[in-house]
Amino acid sequence: MTSLDPARVISDLKELRQLTGDQDGSQRIAFTPLWCAARLWLKAKCDEIPIENHRDAAGNFWATLPGESHRELLIGGHIDSVPNGGWLDGCLNLLAGLEILRRIHHHYKGKPPVTIRLVDWADEEGARFGKSLFGSSACAGTLDMNEARGLKDKDGIELPAALRSLGIDFEKVKNSGVELKNAAAYIELHIEQGPVLLDKGLALGAVLGTFGVERHSITFTGQAAHSGSTPMNRRRDAFLAAALMSPEIYEIAKRHGGVCTIGSCNTKPGIVTSVVEECRITLDQRHLDATALAAMLADAKSASARFARDCNVNFRWERLWQIDPILFDPQLINWCDEVIQETCGTTMRLPSGPLHDAAEVSLSGIPTVMMFVQSLQGISHNKIEDTKEEHIELSVVALDRLAEKMMRWIASMK
């Protein structure tokens, strides 16, 4: 083999699916035996090249091809999946990166101009302990140790105990930060997990950054009252006020260009014969622009006040979680755009709704960009998750071109 073989990425993906999936999808939940098996399989692939590899203090897996410069280009992904997951989410990135390492190793006869590293972040999905981006946030130094220390899986096993059984000392996971000391840039390929590229008929897109998120609960409180004896004009119906929020958030999202989701609704007393006294909904709002995100939140608050007044109920907001938008590096976005244009003839720039390990790397100050490849049906975290094989191959070619461009840039650094 002498050059990039995108088809091999597809056969590697299928091999991994065979090894770690079942009829319900992929089952590589982080810190479980099948995840460890997937890791061993990946290590064997690296050993074939061969290149040095090891696990860091947070359980992230690193494979390193030393170059003439100690400055590093990082290519990242994650081999863990959600339960009943798809065959591409996370591992496409890794196996595309692996193929690029093979190509570079051969092309530069084992000594590229800069050091190239592949990283498999531990527990991107957070499927077992409910906290995503574990390995990358530990490495970037942003992990909240107090919060993470108390996380438990559904069997009551705590995260530190689960890590200990794999030889990882929870109290030392941030020591993994040392891995980033020579990092000059980080690139990550990922399936889009949404339908934007599909709707535009494009294979690939350059990712501008990850959405900021405002996540709140809104509780409306009215008065329970008999469904038979209470005239409509005397009701203080908490469900009515909450329900009015639903079409409203579509208007708010349209006005500002972000996304808003009411994901859950709970009613009390919640019986067929009573007007709803208390209704709690959750609202998730996302936007790439911090000002627009703040405006979406303000609009939702003002709508909730208006509906509460109209329905003669009370309301209160509680923040569940918040994160600012994370913008990727403008220069790297340009280069990503260029290689997509060269590879596919057309390109687009789009934000990422979901968070990714790349966001943590970017937060740590390393110039970062992501590339998205089209998702069929716009669906992920499901066994029906899929991408056309021709698009997978295009994504490997484009990512390889981006890696070459980055190497030249890093090599030119003073």
Place this chain on the structure above:
Amino acid sequence: MTSLDPARVISDLKELRQLTGDQDGSQRIAFTPLWCAARLWLKAKCDEIPIENHRDAAGNFWATLPGESHRELLIGGHIDSVPNGGWLDGCLNLLAGLEILRRIHHHYKGKPPVTIRLVDWADEEGARFGKSLFGSSACAGTLDMNEARGLKDKDGIELPAALRSLGIDFEKVKNSGVELKNAAAYIELHIEQGPVLLDKGLALGAVLGTFGVERHSITFTGQAAHSGSTPMNRRRDAFLAAALMSPEIYEIAKRHGGVCTIGSCNTKPGIVTSVVEECRITLDQRHLDATALAAMLADAKSASARFARDCNVNFRWERLWQIDPILFDPQLINWCDEVIQETCGTTMRLPSGPLHDAAEVSLSGIPTVMMFVQSLQGISHNKIEDTKEEHIELSVVALDRLAEKMMRWIASMK
């Protein structure tokens, strides 16, 4: 004492509250020791008059003042309450009837023109076994024996076992029907449990009948999708479709004059980061007019189909329960109206949203009417349930006048 003493009804009510209530309200749940204590207290009051009394095969309590005619005027109520109930629901009717029996006994020197009977129906509320109108439906012959036989309380005790411990043979409860064989008319006073009389500033109203009820669940099914990566125009949001039903049922109720309630809402997967895939709401619709009730149901079905189409989701309906409207006797409604006019100077006719024992008696073919007295706050089934004492006294006077009118009518029967 020589004449009607409405104030004594209030002192009797307070005595009963003292005996069977606590700081949370009345605790006379049917077939429990406090209910039995209330029954013994009522029996003692009847023995003071004195008049014959006994318990029938369904556990209903009857006190009978035989008259010159064997034809009977029945005055009914129920001494059982919900847990943490009010001081008036059910027992006002009984104690007003008791006072009227005292007055008639005295006035006619123990021998009125027709037989007068007071009935305390067993388990109107259904608080313990979840099935209301037990005693009156057994007596009227409409009780579903197979359904009732399997009813359990929260401790797993079955209704037949609970009845047996009180000396009642479940399999023979319909033998109580014999009590109705000479019944010529049935009258019942009740607190309104809603705000209609309060809003009109009236003390009393004549009840036209009890609402028919259509009770359904509606389940909308869309597609779970990531709250960050799914553009608004690609969503199949089951909560949005369900939410649009909420303001719509207010329009439907306004158009047809009934009441509609969405009492509960459940969402799946019901997590903050996903568009709602499945949303189930319950819809309770009530109207006194069967045609209007059918039209309200048809309007709701058509609205649900429209919203499902607009939101690109599926929907299905499931009937949970249904009962036709029960209309009281037109002649008795006229007389009830007349005595209220004579007593208060103004009157109104109104339907009953909740069901009452009177509905069961009416279903058995006995001419029936109810009288409502104003509820403060329009609230019942709660310790804050209350009615002005002057209104209670007016209700006793008006019910007594109605009883006199009914006796003359029954006496005139061929």
